[in-house]
Amino acid sequence: MSMILSPHREDASQRGWQYRLHIDVPLLITLVAVSALGLIVLYSAGGGDIELVERQLVRLGIAYTCMLVVAQFPPRLLQRLTPWLFVTGILFLLAVLVGGEASGGAQRWLNLYVVRFQPSEMMKLAVPMMVAWYLADTRLPPNRRQLLAAAILIAVPMLMIARQPDLGTALLIASSGIFVVFLAGLQWRLLAFFSVLVAAAAPLIWHFMRDYQRQRVMTLLNPESDPLGSGYHIIQSKIAIGSGGLFGKGWMNGTQSQLNFLPERSTDFIFAVLGEEFGFFGILLLFAFYTIIVIRGIMISIQAQDTYTRLLAGSVAMTFCVYFIVNTGMVTGVLPVVGLPLPMISYGGTSIVTLMAGFGILMSIQTHRKLLPT
Amino acid sequence: MLGRVHLKDHLFETRLITNRAILLLVAGGLLLSILLVRLLYLQVVSHEHYTTLSEDNxxxxxxxxxxxxxxxxxxxxxxxxxxPSYRLEITPEQVDDMGATLGALEDIIEIRNTDRSRFEKLLARKPRFEAVPLRFHLNDEEVARFSVNRHRFPGVDITAGLxxxxxxxxxxxxxxxxxxxxxxxxxxxxxxxxxxxxxxxxxxxxxxxxxxxxxxxxxxxxxETTAQGRIIRVLKRTPPxxxxxxxxTIDSHVQKAAEQAFADFSGSAIAMDPNNGDILAFVSKPTYDPNPFVNGIDYDAYAALRNNDKEPLFNRALRGQYPPGSTVKPFMGLAGLETGITSEHSKTYCPGFYMLPGKDRKYRDWKRTGHGTVDLNSAITQSCDVYFYDLAQSMGIDRIHDYLQHFGFGKAAGIDIQGELPGLLPSKEWKRSRRDQPWFPGETIITGIGQGFFLVTPIQLAVATAALANGGQMLKPQIVHAEQEAESDELQPHHPQVLETLTIGEQQHWDMVIHAMTDVVHGARGTARSIGKDSPYMIAGKTGTAQVFGLKEEEKYDADAIAEKLRDHALFIAFAPLDDPKIAVAVIVENGGGGGSVAAPIARTIMDAYLGKPTP
The missing domain is CATH 3.90.1310.10 (Penicillin-binding protein 2a (Domain 2))
Known part of the structure; x- marks a missing residue:
């Protein structure tokens, strides 16, 4: 077939154990490095609580296992399962809206008696898979009718999740779908048109936002307006990061973190702990790891052998990129507080399992490629 | 579009996706650079600013x-x-459900409505990470009960203070x-x-x-503190x-005896050392317990004190202004002698009333039948009013004023407690400037027996009595005997202060008045002879009865028929022992009736307590 254009060709002799185990070594090494850095920061953020670190280790263990299991699934199988996964996800979301469990003011959980389960997590993967599945069978770039169909596939789960309300996840899911459409060759003028549309709809979105969400936007614009209320988080995290300087105050020595000035410091605001204790260079190290992960994901996308896997791999990689940029943007005070954790570093959450399952997909795509004749 | 077969152009699609993927990577890189610029701004450009803020934190x-x-x-x-006092504090930030927490706390610790409303007011005002006091003055049992249950109440704490x-x-x-x-x-x-x-x-x-x-x-x-204000360590310390x-100067034993002696009567007593001005007892009755005021008395209890007819909150010793009644007679007598208006042997006939020449109004003596012919000694001993009506008439108000003011009447005695009132020693000048009225002769007459405009405070009366006892030294009454700086063994005494030394014209005049005052207590016809009979030491005293309201000329005073509030005040001034006075006392019993029967025994109890005889 059209053999030619994968950037480099694989040779049977190069294939070793990593292919048999379906592991992408560069990705795995980088992920382990980020996890290790994360545990070090978490130990400090928890005030030296080793139990916290142990619980996180267990969670990481589950997540890595999940990644390796997903990596064993051939992409063909994933592709075949995609519509079922998506439909199941939508049904779960419906169930959540009807009878889900509330926690912290939002209805996100579904109690399946065996496990408490957040269907929105599932949709983080199901949505890009579905859009990729749909577009893979069409001729690219998609025409308007196909775009409309893709838009519906994205908008329905997104709105359902936004209603829970879980704005951060909804935006993340929307962007993962949009990345697929963009990779599929969304025309520039249509992109421009949609951007204008979104900008025009901003007042409407404002109207539908809950009070606390509006408050967060207002806080971003002027955190000092309410220094002890909603602006407190941002002010304290800026102080933590700013006072860290180039080299940081040293591990376990961050006064903002250790003396409890920094709220949510082991979860959503853990980036500020890193910034305070390890400084600008510590952040650079983390960003370097993140960048390697994203670049590796894009490389896998480019090397993939069919449209579905290309679109999906590109979307997974870019969604991860958005994920950490949104969190760090919020902690440094350039984006509103949307309640997304710092991927791989923040304590807790089922999101890490989804995240690693996504990397499992990347590994599957990379290691199930057919040998191409030289 | 139906029916048309789209042939996928794989080469094109691969190129398209690859290009797009690279574009996205570039866009991600751009966003990342914006973040890095932001971080450089925070961590390099504004580093010092944030370091300062972090230190301030x-x-x-x-x-x-x-x-x-x-x-x-x-x-x-x-x-x-x-x-040591324990208070219960709640840090709102650490409490998930304030209502439930308060409810559960109520089961183990009493929380009154006033506590709750104050708490809620503070809650709204303070930042959420700052502890808000809910209850003050927990007792030991409550502290113990809370400590056992502490694990149930995250964010609730007990702090100790003084x-x-x-x-x-x-x-x-x-x-x-x-x-x-x-x-x-x-x-x-x-x-x-x-x-x-x-x-x-x-x-x-x-x-x-x-x-x-x-x-x-x-x-x-x-x-160095945590965000919750918990202290991690002390960096520098200047101790308080x-x-x-x-x-x-107060002697608790004397004070207690004096307060008890009043029983249910309202009034005031001051006991003073005539040698140095030390206030030995400072009584204003009724009293009240100051302890509830320390942390805010609750509204009902305060209203009860405020609305009490007997006005326990009123400081009678300092601010009660009473007509001195007959207790002024020794001072009047001395004034008459020293100004030469009267002498030891000049006599006045007392028919039971006194009339100004050419006027009809009768000024009645307390004894309707009259005292007959009296000299100064018997006039003081028996408290004859007519003698002093006559004396006052002969002296005239301005001479009375000029002499009596040396005894401190009409101006604050200067005790070291704020809020003292000056009383009132009337004069023509005073009446003209304050009331814009001329002085009437009849007003001089009743001033002679301590009625009319004349008002004294218990402290003034005690200071004046002490001056009689010590031969004319007007002492500044003082209530603080000594002060002691923190962590020092040394007492710094407050030295007695003589405000004025009265000029004594003739010592004999003073002796005469004091002799008459001794007869008041120890004489056969003395008005206070009831307290003198069994006294182991000699007392000089003078009874007084101050009218709360004026009787008409022909009306007869009948204590039983008059509402208690309008009954006469009973007064007594005294000092003892006679030959070496150690204590001077002024007692005023509001609506007590007779000075000899009610006020004098209280004075005796006070003197007994101080001079060593145990009170019965």
Whole structure:
């Protein structure tokens, strides 16, 4: 077939154990490095609580296992399962809206008696898979009718999740779908048109936002307006990061973190702990790891052998990129507080399992490629 | 589009996706660079600014309030102390469900509605990470009960502090006063830097007058704290200087005896050492317990005190102004002798009334049948009014005023407690300037027996009596005997102060008056002979009865028929022992009736308590 254009060709002799185990070594090494850095920061953020670190280790263990299991699934199988996964996800979301469990003011959980389960997590993967599945069978770039169909596939789960309300996840899911459409060759003028549309709809979105969400936007614009209320988080995290300087105050020595000035410091605001204790260079190290992960994901996308896997791999990689940029943007005070954790570093959450399952997909795509004749 | 077969152009699609993927990577890189610029701004450009903010967060300057000075009586008995006091605080940030927490707390600790409303007010005002007090003064049992249940209440804590306590309760409350929470009014007057961290301030009495001495000097410490304000370590510390201790001139034993002697009567008694002006007892009855005021008395209890007819909150010793009645007679007699208007042997006939020449109005004597012919001695001993009507008439109001003012009447005695009133010693000048009225001759007559405009405070009366006892020295009454700086063994005494020494024309005149006062107590016809009979020491005294309202010429005073509120005040002044006076006393019993029967026994009890005879 059209053999030619994968950037480099694989040779049977190069294939070793990593292919048999379906592991992408560069990705795995980088992920382990980020996890290790994360545990070090978490130990400090928890005030030296080793139990916290142990619980996180267990969670990481589950997540890595999940990644390796997903990596064993051939992409063909994933592709075949995609519509079922998506439909199941939508049904779960419906169930959540009807009878889900509330926690912290939002209805996100579904109690399946065996496990408490957040269907929105599932949709983080199901949505890009579905859009990729749909577009893979069409001729690219998609025409308007196909775009409309893709838009519906994205908008329905997104709105359902936004209603829970879980704005951060909804935006993340929307962007993962949009990345697929963009990779599929969304025309520039249509992109421009949609951007204008979104900008025009901003007042409407404002109207539908809950009070606390509006408050967060207002806080971003002027955190000092309410220094002890909603602006407190941002002010304290800026102080933590700013006072860290180039080299940081040293591990376990961050006064903002250790003396409890920094709220949510082991979860959503853990980036500020890193910034305070390890400084600008510590952040650079983390960003370097993140960048390697994203670049590796894009490389896998480019090397993939069919449209579905290309679109999906590109979307997974870019969604991860958005994920950490949104969190760090919020902690440094350039984006509103949307309640997304710092991927791989923040304590807790089922999101890490989804995240690693996504990397499992990347590994599957990379290691199930057919040998191409030289 | 139906029916058309789209052939996928794989080469094109691969290129398209690859290009798009690279574009996305570039876009991600751009976003990342924006973030890096932001981080450089925070961590390099504004680094110093944020370091300062972080230090400000971490290091707090914390005031260390000084311990308030203690107050003792002259014998070292504790009157005001600082007791450990526990209060219950809640940090709202750490409490998930405030309503449930309060409800559960109520089961183990009493929370009154006033506590709750104050708590809610503070809750709305303070930041969520700052502890808000819910209850003050937990008792040991409550502390224990909470400690056992502490694990159930995250965010709820007990903190210890010192609170003012008056171990003797109501004893001498009008002299001591009390402390209360600093309110906005007090804040304006106080030195705010020295009162950082201080919650209470003297509200009246000695606690207020000696506030500066008692309070001490605030200390400071630099501490590293958590966001919740929990102190991690102390970086630097300037210790506070405790307030000075005060030793009062009051003798608790005498004070207690005096307060008990009043039983249910309202009134006031001052006992003073005529040698140095020390106030030995400072009584204003009824009394009240100052302890509830320390942390804010609740509304009902305060209303009960306020609306009480007997006005326990009124400081009678300092601010009660009464007609001196017949207690003024020794001073009048001395005035007559020293000004030469009368002499030892000049006599007046008392028919039971006195009339101004050419006028019809009869000024009645308390004894309707009259005392017959009286000289100064018998006029004082039997308290003949007519003699003094005549004397006053002969002297004229201005000469009375000029002489009596040397005894301190009409101006504050100058005791070291704030709020003293001056009483009133009338004169023509006073009436013209204050009332814009001329002086009438009849007003002179009744001034002679301590009625009319004439008003004295119990302190003035005691100081004047002491001056009779010590041969004319007007002493500044003082209630603080000595002060003691914090952590010092040395007492710094307050020295007696002589405000004025009266010029004695002839010693014999003084002797005569004092002799007559001795006869009041020890003479066969003395009005206070009931207290003299069994006295182991000699007393010089004078009874008085002050009319609360005027009787018409022909009306007869009938105590039983008159409402208690309108009954006469009973007065008695005395000093003892006669040959070496150690105590001078002034007693006023409101609506007590007779000076000899009601006021004199109280004075005797006070003198007995001080001079060593145990009270029965």
């Amino acid at each position: 971490r290091v707090k300057l914390q005031p260390l309030p000084p311990n308030r000075g203690l107050i003792f009586d002259r014998n070292g008995i504790l009157l005001a102390e600082n007791m 609170a003012r306590h008056y171990p003797q309760g109501p004893l001498a409350v009008h002299a001591l006063g009390y402390v209360g929470r600093i309110d906005e009014k007090a804040l304006k007057v106080l030195d705010s830097s020295n009162y950082r961290g201080t919650s209470h301030v003297g509200k009246n009495g000695i606690e207020k007058t000696y506030e500066d001495l008692l309070h001490g000097k605030v200390g400071l410490q630099q501490v 200087v405790s307030g000075s201790n005060l030793y009062l």
